[in-house]
Amino acid sequence: MSLRQMEYFLTVVEAASFTRAAELLHVSQPALSHQIKALERSVGGALLERMPRGVRLTPMGRAFRPHAELAVRSAAQARRAARAAAGAEGGELHVAAVHSVAVGVLPDVFARWRAVHPRVLLHLHEYATSEALEEQVERGAADLAVGPAPAGWPGTVAAVGEEEIVLAVPFDDRFAGRTTVTLPELADRPWVRCAMEPVVDGERFLDRACARAGFTPRTAVFTEHTSTAVRMAAAGVGVCAAPAHLVRDAVGEDCVVLTPDPPWKRTLTAFSRLPPTGAAEAFVDLLRSAWPHPHTASEPPLRAYQDCPEDATAVA
Numbered sequence: 238m239s240l241r242q243m244e245y246f247l248t249v250v251e252a253a254s255f256t257r258a259a260e261l262l263h264v265s266q267p268a269l270s271h272q273i274k275a276l277e278r279s280v281g282g283a284l285l286e287r288m289p290r291g292v293r294l295t296p297m298g299r300a301f302r303p304h305a306e307l308a309v310r311s312a313a314q315a316r317r318a319a320r321a322a323a324g325a326e327g328g329e330l331h332v333a334a335v336h337s338v339a340v341g342v343l344p345d346v347f348a349r350w351r352a353v354h355p356r357v358l359l360h361l362h363e364y365a366t367s368e369a370l371e372e373q374v375e376r377g378a379a380d381l382a383v384g385p386a387p388a389g390w391p392g393t394v395a396a397v398g399e400e401e402i403v404l405a406v407p408f409d410d411r412f413a414g415r416t417t418v419t420l421p422e423l424a425d426r427p428w429v430r431c432a433m434e435p436v437v438d439g440e441r442f443l444d445r446a447c448a449r450a451g452f453t454p455r456t457a458v459f460t461e462h463t464s465t466a467v468r469m470a471a472a473g474v475g476v477c478a479a480p481a482h483l484v485r486d487a488v489g490e491d492c493v494v495l496t497p498d499p500p501w502k503r504t505l506t507a508f509s510r511l512p513p514t515g516a517a518e519a520f521v522d523l524l525r526s527a528w529p530h531p532h533t534a535s536e537p538p539l540r541a542y543q544d545c546p547e548d549a550t551a552v553a
Contacts, residue, residue: 285298329358330380336364371387402501404478405470432461434478
């Protein structure tokens with residue numbers, strides 16, 4: 238079994254055709270078929286079912302695929318890490334992030350990076366949820382991830398700053414003249430919820446926080462992306478909880494921003510399967526210096542959502 242055979246196998250799966258895969262790989266179809274058959278002999282069974290039009294994975298192929306993807310991606314990461322350690326010119330860095338961070342923080346960070354490292358190509362991988370982000374990075378989809386602190390992560394985790402969660406309401410809201418609001422004051426309001434809302438012990442954070450405040454939040458709209466939720470809140474659909482950097486920078490303050498009392502905050506991290514070196518290490522350093530709400534030594538250490546005391550409504 239070779240890395241090239243696994244690359245060929247994944248290309249056939251993606252293309253769902255030997256003919257198309259051979260074109261993409263710039264090899265002859267007989268040569269491609271020979272390599273796939275050799276791979277199948279080495280694993281002891283058929284990975285692909287040949288059909289009159291295209292191919293599909295066998296049960297053995299479905300089991301083999303994620304491991305092949307990890308092997309191929311790990312090899313690519315190894316090449317990039319070696320080039321970075323050797324000081325090679327050029328190269329590339331794959332960065333993964335949850336959508337709110339990709340939209341609200343990374344544009345400025347990427348711009349600063351390009352000014353200092355113009356020959357390093359950046360690839361951004363965006364995910365709607367922290368769970369999807371962690372799963373894909375563990376499978377080798379990127380060199381580095383930026384998002385909330387992952388629970389039980391087997392690799393390297395480095396705090397790069399803190400994220401403040403604020404509430405967005407329209408300009409004609411009854412709280413528009415204020416800067417802070419307590420959660421019980423919002424008991425009668427509809428909410429715009431987002432798929433990226435953290436889940437704590439099987440329960441969405443807002444449900445958990447509102448329950449402690451004595452009410453159940455009434456959901457008006459459920460969105461996939463935080464930026465969409467903020468726009469909905471600005472239009473008056475309902476109250477939205479979102480990262481401050483997204484509301485104030487990426488989306489723009491076309492709404493009133495309220496700070497929960499007590500405030501909601503959480504640690505943001507850069508994490509990876511292996512300790513970052515070269516370009517990845519430089520990117521983490523840049524994140525720390527560029528984060529809109531940097532963590533300082535004088536501040537108390539932040540706790541993740543999972544560590545909130547049972548009698549608190551704040552993310553502290």
